[in-house]
Amino acid sequence: MHTLNLGILAHVDAGKTSLTERLLYAAGVVEEVGSVDDGSTRTDSLALERRRGITIKSAVVSFALDGLTVNLIDTPGHPDFIAEVERVLHVLDGAVLVVSAVEGVQAQTRVLMRALRRLAIPTLVFVNKTDRRGARGDALVRDIAAKLAPGAVAMGAVRGLGTRAAAFTPYGPDRPDGPGDPDGAAFTGRLADVLAVHDDALLADYVTDEAAVTYRRLRKGLAEQTAGALVHPVYFGSAATGAGVAELTAGIRELLPAFTGDPDAPAAGTIFKVERGPGGEKVAYVRVLAGTVQTRRELPYGDGDRAPVTEKVTGVEVFDQGAAVPAAGVPAGRIALVRGLAGVRIGDAVGAAVSSAGRAEDARRHHFAPPTLETVVVPERAADRGALHAALFQLAEQDPLIALRQDDIRQELYVSLYGEVQKEVIGATLTDGYGLPVSFRESSVIHVERLAGAGAAYEKGDTDTNPFLATVGLRVEPAPPGTGVVFGLAVELGSMPYAFFKAVEDTVRATLRQGLSGWEIPDVRVTMTHSGYWPRQSHAHQGFSKAMSSTGADFRGITPLVLADALKRAGTRVHEPVQRFRLEAPEDTVPALWPAFAALDAVVDAQVVRGGVAVLEGEVPAARVHGLERRLPGLTRGEGVLESAFGRYREVRGPAPVRPRTDHNPLDRKEYLLHVQRRV
Known part of the structure; x- marks a missing residue:
């Protein structure tokens, strides 16, 4: 099929x-x-x-x-x-x-x-x-x-x-191609021109012998180049x-090319959507890439960052003639609703695809700009705070880019947004779906931090300054935008248990969500340069002693301090999101626009005038876009048309904004150690 x-x-x-x-x-x-x-x-x-x-x-x-x-x-x-x-x-x-x-x-x-x-x-x-x-x-x-x-x-x-x-x-x-072209030659010519850009053989025949370029050949070439996303x-x-x-x-x-998978191969697929059923159970939308996903069969899933989990599929539904209907299984190429995978997340690979780290990574790669706004969600009833957290956690499962962020110090919950309409939708969902009326604080722009240079730090375990039984050294270096956090080792993988390396890596990724100014550092290369641990030991005639042996908690405790020191040595700069805009306005209104551009820190880098209409293109800080939209009608007699979309992050001009930290601040060693040791 x-x-x-x-x-x-x-x-x-x-x-x-x-x-x-x-x-x-x-x-x-x-x-x-x-x-x-x-x-x-x-x-x-x-x-x-x-x-x-x-x-x-x-x-x-x-x-x-x-x-x-x-x-x-x-x-x-x-x-x-x-x-x-x-x-x-x-x-x-x-x-x-x-x-x-x-x-x-x-x-x-x-x-x-x-x-x-x-x-x-x-x-x-x-x-x-x-x-x-x-x-x-x-x-x-x-x-x-x-x-x-x-x-x-x-x-x-x-x-x-x-x-x-x-x-x-x-x-x-055999169809008319419009007035003055009754034999359809103009369409054939245009089609040949477009296809010849990517087909040298067609171009050569078109130049030397047009008769060899038949309509059937053009139609075949059209299908091939459409399938290749060239035309x-x-x-x-x-x-x-x-x-x-x-x-x-x-x-x-x-x-458009149809998909033909091998239904006899081991089951493999990817999850692109997760919903909750009437009973609160997870329902996963699975694109089956190979084999057949069957009900009552064990199915592994994972994303490469965590150990694969295997659970039994309790139900499968396949889409057929406008409805989702129960089925014993779903073959390659189809989309299915799968029940029974309690821990599944968007972007997970399933079945044989779990062994392909590239599959999971490709599923998580962002093809659009990240959210540039965030807001605090406030329950109208103080007693709903716990239920609100659980509800937002479920919404974040269905939409990972909501990026739920909890401030334990101020007892506040943040969500990331693309715009104000999304805020309205989240509010309506919480009220109608969970019975949780909420309000929102004013949205604020999300900035990021980028490293100014490279830096390194090192802490030897069990010393006056490092009470943890863990030795950790880290080096941080800038990475190109879009690279993400890349964690590597400059020490032998076998120099200590893998679980300790994993604890360091996970803690590094978590700590980088708040840089020196409180903003996330999204693109950085982190290398572990030193490692050391205390093997499992015990007192005489007694069991395992945490006081004498390293645990994952030791590495999770010291890593934020080492990383903070490395970041201080490297330095960071705060960057703000900038939108690319395109503005069409009457030519005679352009002089009135320049003061508004200057006041909003907008930069115009291209201007074209055609038939009395000026087309201006440039950049404006995301935080100022709404200001430009509000002023535009009055400046252009209501005739201005503005389009904008995320362009890039650029370094903040002037004093850099600081976001209050939501953790126990490894930048303040004394307070951090007091809290962590008290918790331990």
Whole structure:
């Protein structure tokens, strides 16, 4: 059985969920097309999704297409929920990127296409809302080629653009290609031009003997290069009227590559989503890569950072014709709901894939920017503090980028955010799903720290300054952005028990969540340069003595002090998140914008004027974006259009902000030792 796991992605309000409904209707899964406005869509199942008319959680629905099983995954379009898209990307065989014919290429559209191209996911583009006033055709295709992908090629023309009667006519060798081109030669020529960029043999034949470049050959090349994510066919239509949907469906069947796994191989897969069932049990969404995941069978899972766990699968459901139905097993290529894996987490590999460290690492790699805001969640009833922590912990399981952070000293709970809409969703979920009314403090920007240089420190065990039975030496060095924390050894792995090395590494990673100024240090190379321990010993005629023998607690106790000293010697600099922006405004309003840019610390690095409209591109600190949005209407007579997306982190100009620490501060040795020794 051939399977295609198909993602539907778009900027919010481009019509992504409406297109999903239309595809399900065309496949006979639903008897009538659901409405986002009426809250009757199949994939928007949460009450808040129906109230707001936006997709918050990714949803899977399946249908058959000429012998092909399509698992269609509807993803959120609002940038506040980009983490949901993040988790779906690595299980896709192909994607449809929806673009509004009226609004055109928007900020989130660019972010999504960059990720799709970076991961080489075969992608079709569907230009929706061709029946709306102001819809664009050829000009939008040029925009798509310029702003999204140079390999974009229109697969047909729209008749009656901007009217309710708008219809899509696909190009072909025997179909008109538009006024003045009745034989379709223009489409064949454009297709040959696009394909020849990546096909030298085709280019040579096209130059020397056009007759050798048949339409059948071009169509075959189109399928091959689409599968290789080199070319992106563009279809037009309307999810509201159904125009163009049949042609898009044919393109999905013909041009996107189906997955064919070996059902007889050992079971292997990856987990991209975790939910809680009615009884609070975990339900894992598993993309099966090989073999068959079966109920009542033992299934190992893990992520490479922790020891694999094996548990019995108590239930399996497979998506079939719009519903999840119980099954004895699910074969390679399909997506299943698996129950019984109590400790499973998003990004875990299952079955034979657990032995592949690269699989788990790839599942955790971020393809979008991290959250740049955080807020304190405050229970309205003081007695709910414990229940709130448990509820937020469950939400963090379902969305790891929430990054729950607890301040034990101030008894506060922090969550990371992409935006204010996400805050509203978390609040509604806690109230409706857990009965926990909460409020939020004002959101603040998350900064990071980067090393200014290299530094090293060393502590010999059982001395006046180090009361722990553990010798640890660490060297820290800057790592390029995006590298993450890399832990290595400059000592023999066999010089002490592996559990002690693991205790040091885990403690290093935990300690780096708060640097010298309290912000996380995300990119750093840490090398263990010294090690030493006290072997298991006992008093005469007595059992094992912790007072005479090293334990993991000794290494967890001294490592923060050694790492803090190394960081002090290296020094750190605080960096703030910066957004890339693109602003379109009337040319005569540009002089009024420059003082606002200066006041908001925005930098314009490109400016183009076309037909009285100025296009400005540059950078603005993430903390100032909302200020720019508020001032824009008054400065541009309401005609300014602003797009922004995360760009990079840059060093803070002026005094660096300090975040209060939530631990017992290894930067203050005396207080730290008093607390740790008292706890021990």
